[in-house]
Amino acid sequence: MPDTNEPLIFEMSRKGRTAYSLPALDVPAEDEKKLLPAGMVRAEGPDLPEVSEIDVIRHFVRMSRRQHGVDVDFYPLGSCTMKYNPKINERVVALPGLADIHPYANEALVQGALQLMYEMEKYLAEISGFDRVTLQPAAGAHGEFTGIQIIHAYHNAKGHKKSKVIVPDSAHGTNPATSAMVGYEIVQVKSNERGGVDLESLKSVLDDQVAALMLTNPNTLGLFDENIHVIADMVHKAGGLLYYDGANANAIMGYARPGDAGFDVCHLNLHKTFATPHGGGGPGSGPVGVKKELIPFLPTPTVEYDGQKYFLDYNHPQSIGKTKTFYGNFGVVVKAYTYIRAMGPDGLKRVSEDAVLNANYIMQALKKDYWLQYDRTCKHEFVLSGKWQKEKHGVKTLDIAKRLLDYGVHPPTVYFPMIVEEALMVEPTETESKETLDRFIKTMKEIAAESEKDPEMVKTAPHTTPVGRLDETLAARKPILRWKKEA
Amino acid sequence: MKYLPNTDEDRQEMLAAIGARSVEDLFNDVPKEVKFKGQLKLPAAMSEPELLAHLSKLAAKNGDANDYACFLGGGVYDHFIPSTVAAVLSRNEFYTAYTPYQPEVSQGVLQSIFEYQTVICQITGMDVSQASMYDAGTAVAEAALMACAVTGRKEIVISEAVHPEYRAVLQTYIQAQDVKVHVAPAKDGQTDPEKLAALVNDQTAGVIIQNPNFFGCLEPVEEIEKIAHAKGALYVVDVDPISLGVLKAPGDYGADIVCGEGQPLGNPMSFGGPYLGFFAAKEKFVRRMAGRIIGQTLDVRGQRAWVLTLQTREQHIRREKATSNICSNEALNALAALVYLVTMGKQGLHEVAQLSLQKAHYAAKRITAQNGYELAFKAPFFKEFAVKTPVAPEKISAELAKKGILPGLDLAKFYPAYKNHLLVAVTERRTKDEIDALAAGLGGLK
Amino acid sequence: MAYPKEFKYTKTHEYIKVDGMQGTVGLTNYAQHELGDIVFVELPPVGKEFKQNDVFAVVESVKAVSDCYAPAAGKVVKVNEKLVEDPSLINKDPHGEGWIMVIELTNPADVNNLMDVATYEKFESEAGSHH
Incomplete structure (x- = not known):
């Protein structure tokens, strides 16, 4: 990597230099002072740098050369699934019919986008073994937040007041942070000598105050919990639900589905398992799957199909509401959709x-x-x-x-x-x-x-x-x- | 399979080295009770040409802002994206990197976020910025939670004129917590300061407004600042970043937290995401700010360099006591916003804002010249305005789509009281011809 | 670094130096060493009242954050403002310049259930042996 320091773009600024061009005003100009209240107008633009186009390009290209990425070399960063990001995905997402559509456009004008979301929901439900999926969450942690909110709403609707969420000591830091955001107290359970959840330790903390157990499986040690069905049973008997942190779903496609293993809610990280780029920290996408009895609590809107057309349905009175504006990180969903269609069922299993x-x-x-x-x-x-x-x-x-x-x-x-x-x-x-x-x-x-x-x-x-x-x-x-x- | 380099021979060699007979053996730890036995019911794999054809077909079913003159807004705007943005974002090093946890090989991403934090401070007039939230809705919610953490109070007052979706997200974020949200009503398209003042008291953690607000109108920002601060509440302002090319920065009228939707800064509309929520604050609140922050430091060789800092606020260290569970930012969208802002520069942002302002006012004039159309509100506006219509907005939308126009948003979708109101947004991309066609199209409807 | 004889110590590695009805509170040398370079101290406001074992301050190093627990009940009469500019004082001189707050004791008997220097030294060396 080049070891010359790259100055900040602000240090390259020269008064009067520009990197943009805009068309001239083609409507009659009015006096700005008449259009806006005097106290609100600024005489000139904010103090942004003034540089030319070549300055911009060289600056960022030189910076990029001081940056490691999957496309540069091996990136075995545990828990992050730094797999190769197929180039067709980038090409597809830039199609004007996908990139330049407004979220409030008439439904008749976004049938392709809604169809893609509808199908994607079906694919993810099939892969994870759940009944319905929302594409709204913007990241894994955001999916956790959405999922735990759904669990919270479910217990409330049943008239059950619960106060705790159980998290293993090997869990991602987001699990306790998420539970705290939804107002739960966090109880930790120990791992056993095989790296799984210690059943005795679990037994000792299970009571009717437990809203959920959050589990990553395979866990952060990369180990599949051999007692998963036993754990699920124990938690359900105590009146709690099971939350699957799908951060490690890349290990199990076609071999195990969290929905079959007793989990009630799960999130999947499209930027891990489904090959969308991490972008230096985002954007991601963290769709959430739920079992049938939790469907009423999904965020709005849902995407539906009436046999003729696709449409957005806001009519879910028990919904937790919205966790994000609009319908999620659509552009990321498009890439993951493209990946799933490129791989097919056998390909994903091979993955x-x-x-x-x-x-x-x-x-x-x-x-x-x-x-x-x-x-x-x-x-x-x-x-x-x-x-x-x-x-x-x-x-x-x-x-x-x-x-x-x-x-x-x-x-x-x-x-x-x-x-x-x-x-x-x-x-x-x-x-x-x-x-x-x-x-x-x-x-x-x-x-x-x-x-x-x-x-x-x-x-x-x-x-x-x-x-x-x-x-x-x-x-x-x-x-x-x-x-x-x-x- | 082109993304999977292992050949059958490789696999055999690797299995032998491991001491396993087959790949299936490696899944023996999955208990038989939960093992998936069938085949996933998914469509069969497609080749790259087939895939491109399939996606192109889906894309062709959508009406995009190149085929339609887009007057839709509501937080998402069809501003022009300079070519530099795609050129930088397509650099593999940027888009295939993870969070910059190893600063020695992540100076590219780190420096770009440091520069992003700087430009956000420059346009908002604030001291510090974090590396971005998911979108404006979550940024508003995080601002409310931060106001509660800073003040130790549990009530939020938010204007009815703040984007209804942002308010919905806020509601979801606080519903399981012991926080109360009061909605201050709007009158004639603006927050009513008197009614707002009646809701603000010594339990109020934050007062949240949007400027220009959802109706496109400018708010009495200075008056509201006094109301918030008189009771010791934080003043949170959500802004359209493009408007800051002509409008005073919120830092200049006393805002404590400034956030907003970063989409207009170089990010495609992309049917609602991914975008970024920018988030900036006064320096004294920096340790209560959620999300990633990049700081400047020195390396062992004495060179200036950048690194993740103030990480003890975050979930991977503080776990359940963290300021938020957010553990990513919208780094690539933030990079787009940075490239956009430095490409436009001081003059360019001013000019985009001026063009939008002028064209919006021209459009308002032309539309209200049509029979039965009038401005819904008298308050000053920037690039978006509401008009009362003699025809149902649904019909307008369907009819004008036939003429290649997305005429605007039906306000009753969010505000049932505003039946027959159309919210029209005009960016610098809209030409005089398009605006004239919109006006003529509206005038021609019966 | 020797532990002062006149201080009393907690199991969570805070000390208190009692002087009449007032006590000066800080972190022990062991605590600062475990935390590493301290970068920030969140001080309590003057006038705030604590019960024994309440969290009264938060100290942060680059990669760790730690709550500080009140050795005795009391009301804050003074905080060490120097820590705002230079939190490393806790690292350099934990028992002296690195003090955190002075409290007016509401229940001086609280101090009786704390450790004396000999007991703490033993406790500290045992805690240390786990590392």
Whole structure:
């Protein structure tokens, strides 16, 4: 990566330089002061930078060269499913008939868009085993929020007051944060020695105050909970519902459907399992599936079909309302729809098979070099630990992660889940070839060897990236959160 | 299969290395009680040419803003998107990256968000901005929750003239929490300051208005500021970012939190999303702000660089005590907004706003010159206005679609009291010919 | 770093130095070390009243956040404003310049159920051995 610093665009500004062109006013001009109240008008535009078009393009292209992405090299970031994003998806979403349609256009003029949403809902319901799906949530965490709201509304409608949500100690941080947003108290359950939910621990916290158990399966250790049907039974008997966090659905397509396993509500991350790009942090899409008895509580509107035309239906008096304006992140849905149609049922099953195969292949190859706390078949990801390197050579997981950057590989997720010390969570995905996996294995082995021979070098990595390690304490103590013109 | 590089030979080699006989063996940990045995009922796989044809056919069933002159608004606007935006957004490094957790190889995304935070501060007149929310609706909801956290109070007063969908999202966000929302009524297209004042008291955490509001009208922003602050409530203003090319920044009239829909800034209308909700505040509230924030720092070599900061506010550290559960931002949409704003620059944003302002007023004049049409409200407006119509808006919509025009939004869809009212939006993209055709089309209806 | 003999200590690693009816409260050296570089302290408002074990302040490092629990019931009479500009004072001098607040004790007997220095030193070294 180029290691020359790129100035901020504001520092490139020169008075009078422009990068835009607009048509001249073709209607008679009126005096602005007559159109707007005097106190509200500004004499000139806000203090945005003044640059030319080539400045804009070079600036961003140079910045992009200081950025790692799936299209640059391997990105085995656990729990994030950094799979390849097919290019047809980008081409399709830019079609004017999909990109340039207004959400309030007459339904007669958006029949194609509504049909796509209608079909997509059916596909996702089939893949996950649920009765209906809403496409409204904008992200995984937003899906959780929508799903827990639905559970809340369901209990309320039944006249049951519930106060708690159970979350395993291996859960994503969003699970407790979401439950708290819906007003629930969070109760944690422990994991057992196999990495699943500890049934005794679960039993001890189950009572009639439990609104739901939130579970990721396979969990954040990449392990499928072998007792899932038992857990579902226990929670249901206590009057609670089961929420499936679909962050890890890439492991199970065609092999298990959360709806069949006793879950009542689930969200899916289209930006993980269904190959839409992460965009540097978003936009995502987090559709939510529900069982029949929860359908009345879905957000409005739903997309319906009367045999002739598709339409939006707002008439759901028990609905939780809206969690997002309009109908969700339609553009992301279009890409995921295209992906599902490209793969078909056999392709999606193959996706999960290869994702699991690739993960197990790396795990087996590295378990002599890095500590593996849970040594059993994993699903799409697994968690290694830098514990040996830390104890023997003082090299922490963070150092190993930074050293990987020197090899051009994005590091795995580190220090998560919290129940594994010095965690390194590896998710290769199905779109990587055996050669790439072999290169990663070789690199990880080399770093293990380097940690032994030259720990200092690993501890001071990265050495070849455009910038070195950053002073995060300085950033947090004296926050500089925007550029300002020097006084 | 083109997205799956493993060959059968690769698979055999890998299985052998693992010590498994078949891929199915790797799924033996799925209990038989829950194992899916059938085949997923999905349409068969399509080749790339078939797929493109299929999607093109679906797209062709939609009326888009290139074939239709779009006068629809309601928070989503057909502004022109400069070519620089697509050029930058198609850079694979940007769109195939994840959250910038490894700053040494993520300076591109990090710097772009730092610049985004800066331009949002520049247009809103605020001190700090976060990296974006999902959309304006969720931004308004987060602003309300933040106002409660800052003040320790539990009541929100929001104007009836705020976008009904934003209010609906707010309602969903607070319904399970111990927060009460009061709606301040509007009169003649503007928030009624007297009625608003009657709802604001020492329990009010925040007063939320939209400017220009859903009806397109400008609000008495200074008067409302005094009402909010007199009782110690935070003043939350949702704005159309394009309007800030000609209108005073909310920071200049005392807003504590400014948010809004970022779609008009370089993002296609895309049938409602993905967009971004921009969100900025006064500096003293920064630690109560939800979502990702990028800060400037130094690396070990002494170079200026950017990094995720103030992360202790967020869910992955604070879990159930986090300011919000949001763990992503609309980074690519925010990048579009940034490229849009730096491409337009100081002059360009001013000009877009001026063109929209002038054309909207020309359109209002032409429409109200038609028999039976008159402006619904006397209040000043920016680029959107409501007209009373002699014909049902539903009919107008259907008839004008035949002439290639999306004439505007039926106001009664959200405000049943406003029967026979059409909300018309005019951006710089609308030509005199299109506006004249709209007016003539309306005038010709019986 | 030695722990002052005249302080009393909590199991959550706060200390209180009692002086008549007032007590100066802060975090122990062990607590600051566990947290790492402190970047922000959320101070309580003067005049606020706490019961024993109530959360009275929040301290943040880059990657961790920790609640501080009141060693004794009381009303805040003074807070250490210097921490706003320089939260690292807690790291540099936890038992001195890094104090967090002074309270007017409402129930001086609260202090009786806290640890003395010898007990705390033992408690702290055992807590530390888990790491």
